[in-house]
Amino acid sequence: xxxxxxxxxxxxxxxxxxxxxxxxxxxxxxxxxxxxxxxxxxxxxxxxxxxxxxxxxxxxxxxxxxxxxxxxxxxxxxxxxxxxxxxxxxxxxxxxxxxxxxxxxxxxxxxxxxxxxxxxxxxxxxxxxxxxxxxxxxxxxxxxxxxxxxxxxxxxxxxxxxxxxxxxxxxxxxx
Numbered sequence: 001x002x003x004x005x006x007x008x009x010x011x012x013x014x015x016x017x018x019x020x021x022x023x024x025x026x027x028x029x030x031x032x033x034x035x036x037x038x039x040x041x042x043x044x045x046x047x048x049x050x051x052x053x054x055x056x057x058x059x060x061x062x063x064x065x066x067x068x069x070x071x072x073x074x075x076x077x078x079x080x081x082x083x084x085x086x087x088x089x090x091x092x093x094x095x096x097x098x099x100x101x102x103x104x105x106x107x108x109x110x111x112x113x114x115x116x117x118x119x120x121x122x123x124x125x126x127x128x129x130x131x132x133x134x135x136x137x138x139x140x141x142x143x144x145x146x147x148x149x150x151x152x153x154x155x156x157x158x159x160x161x162x163x164x165x166x167x168x169x170x171x172x173x174x175x
Contacts, residue, residue, distance in 0.1 A: 001029045002070060007038040007081060008172045009165070017161045018079075021101035024154040025145050027109040031073030038172075039080050044096045048077040048107035074112035077104040084169050094166035095155060099146055102154070106142040 001019060005011050014036055022029040033054050053069045054076045081097055084090060134143070155162065 002031070002033045002072075004033065004035045007036055009036070009038075009081070009168050013161065013164055013168060017098060017158070017165055018101050020158045020161060021098055021154075022105040022108070024149045024158070025102050025106050025109060027105040028073065028112055029105075031071070032108055033070055033072050033076035035076070035078045037078065037080050038083055041080065041082055043082060044093065044100045045080045046077055046100045046104040048075060048104045048111075050075040050111040074108050077108065079104065081169070084172055090166040090170040091163065093169055094162045097165060098155065098158065098162050099150070102146045102149055103142045106145045107138065110138060110141065 001015065001022070003011060003015050003018070005014055007014075018034055018036075019029050022032075051072055053071045055069060079097065079101060082088075082093065084093075134140075
């Protein structure tokens with residue numbers, strides 16, 4: 001996994017947590033680009049893209065604009081973690097980070113298995129619009145895979161990493 005960490009959270013902890021989340025859902029984690037950011041939004045969010053390479057101009061900050069191609073194995077995804085605020089439950093945020101990471105890894109697993117050409121995928125209907133987000137086949141696969149992993153005890157198995165992320169998240173405040 002190629003991690004681009006734009007947060008103040010430790011790289012080692014994020015990398016261990018993300019690899020654990022990927023393995024819980026059966027994704028091949030090597031060669032996948034992951035960008036982690038922090039924002040002012042109210043929750044954890046993620047977005048996955050299928051690509052054989054990604055340009056690094058938006059992945060890292062450099063003094064001079066420079067774009068490099070980084071090859072990926074199945075795609076890349078972005079994970080946005082909210083800034084810690086007084087009164088927030090950092091443990092719930094950390095657990096949500098783990099579950100959203102598992103969800104995004106399921107999409108990567110789908111891309112690695114052949115993506116749109118190998119399994120059912122949402123496509124525009126007669127109206128030209130795709131189905132609602134939560135009723136698309138790829139989203140249902142991801143939701144069901146995360147629910148299965150949680151039922152098998154994935155959160156309990158990796159609770160040490162989740163608690164460590166919660167402690168780090170609690171200590172990083174809005175700038």
